[in-house]
Amino acid sequence: MTHKYIRIPLMVIGGLALAGLAALLFGWILMLLWNWLMPLIFGLPQIGFWQAWGLIIISHLLFKAGPHHGHHPPRTTHPRYWKEHFRDRMKQHFPDREDVELADN
Numbered sequence: 001m002t003h004k005y006i007r008i009p010l011m012v013i014g015g016l017a018l019a020g021l022a023a024l025l026f027g028w029i030l031m032l033l034w035n036w037l038m039p040l041i042f043g044l045p046q047i048g049f050w051q052a053w054g055l056i057i058i059s060h061l062l063f064k065a066g067p068h069h070g071h072h073p074p075r076t077t078h079p080r081y082w083k084e085h086f087r088d089r090m091k092q093h094f095p096d097r098e099d100v101e102l103a104d105n
Contacts, residue, residue, distance in 0.1 A: 027053045 031052035038044040
């Protein structure tokens, strides 16, 4: 039983360490790509690691933050909306058939 109590905290610590390593790697890759492409293409200066992370944060704020930045998708992209929409369209095209009902799975 004590094996379970030791294993879970180790998994959490390992997951946090892996997430931190992935974040560092992501910032480093962005810095390398910027320093390789942007000075040649646009004549921009090279950046450091923390400036690359600043770009990541700014791009997250600009492109992910907004009125639909939640865990709920807009109504027209929800699968249930499209099932109901398709069901209504089939009922319009085939009003006399009862076997055009879709399964709700």
